[in-house]
Amino acid sequence: LKAHVRPETVVDVAPILDHVADAMQPLAAESGVTLSVDTQDRPLPVVGDRDELAQVFQNLIHNAIKYGQSGERVSVTAKLLPGQQDKPGRISVAVRDWGPGIAPEPLPRLTERFYRVDTASSREKGGTGLGLAIVKHILNRHRAQLLIDSKPGDGAVFSVLMDCSDSTAPERHPQ
Numbered sequence: 001l002k003a004h005v006r007p008e009t010v011v012d013v014a015p016i017l018d019h020v021a022d023a024m025q026p027l028a029a030e031s032g033v034t035l036s037v038d039t040q041d042r043p044l045p046v047v048g049d050r051d052e053l054a055q056v057f058q059n060l061i062h063n064a065i066k067y068g069q070s071g072e073r074v075s076v077t078a079k080l081l082p083g084q085q086d087k088p089g090r091i092s093v094a095v096r097d098w099g100p101g102i103a104p105e106p107l108p109r110l111t112e113r114f115y116r117v118d119t120a121s122s123r124e125k126g127g128t129g130l131g132l133a134i135v136k137h138i139l140n141r142h143r144a145q146l147l148i149d150s151k152p153g154d155g156a157v158f159s160v161l162m163d164c165s166d167s168t169a170p171e172r173h174p175q
Contacts (some may be wrong), residue, residue, distance in 0.1 A: 006047070006143060010075045010165045013044035013053065013091055017078055020057045024065065033065050034073040041080040042120020044091045046167040059131040060095040060158045066127070071155050080164060089164040098155040107148055111136035 013038075021037040028035035046053075057076070063168045075096045083089040101127040102110070114129035139146050142162060150156035 006141065007047065007049040008047065011048050011053065012042075012048045013046055013078060013093060014039045014042045016050060016054050017057055017093065020054055020061060021076060024058065024061045027062070028065050028074065031065050031069045032072055033069055033131070035061070035065065035076070035082050036073070037052050037076045037078075038170060039078045041078070044078055044080060046091055046142070046162045047165045048142050048162070049138075052141070056135050056138050056160065057093065057095070059135050060160070061119065063131055064097040064099075064156070064158070067098025068155055069103025070100060073098055080163075083164070088166075091150075091162050091164050092159055093134075093162075094157050094159040096155060096157045101152045101154045102148075102150040102156055103152050108148065110148060 017037055017039060021035060024035060061074065061076060068074060076093065077096070078091065078093045081090045081092055100116055106115075109115045110117070111132045113133040115133075116127060116129045136146060139160065144162040145161055147159040147161065148156065149159070
């Protein structure tokens with residue numbers, strides 16, 4: 001199982017986000033949500049698995065559309081954060097909605113398997129309670145962080161922070 005093995009391929013996060021956002025547009029339109037992607041820096045090279053990262057961003061954008069629908073917009077912002085001294089730069093991808101937000105109490109439990117803030121609302125929206133657990137699992141494998149910032153009435157921001165790869169390295173494929 002590759003669950004604990006870090007990926008070795010250098011991938012660009014920007015086209016992954018573009019692809020996922022394109023795929024999510026019909027759901028956004030159907031939900032009355034305007035979905036925008038702002039990739040402020042390109043390329044955004046990270047060491048990662050393209051399909052797994054696509055799954056992470058798909059889950060985060062899907063949740064933002066589903067639970068933040070009342071806010072009528074979801075924005076995805078990706079940028080490069082410069083490194084300090086001997087630390088590499090980081091790539092930040094923030095998925096923001098302007099929906100009802102989440103109370104502080106459940107925030108630490110959001111990535112637990114099957115945990116739901118509001119069971120009835122989640123079930124009626126077709127949630128399994130696994131989306132964020134999968135996101136956390138994939139990000140752990142990528143040595144990345146998921147930060148969640150939300151206040152009731154003020155929407156939510158789910159940010160993924162990953163170390164930037166040395167982009168001069170060509171794309172390597174493990175044998």
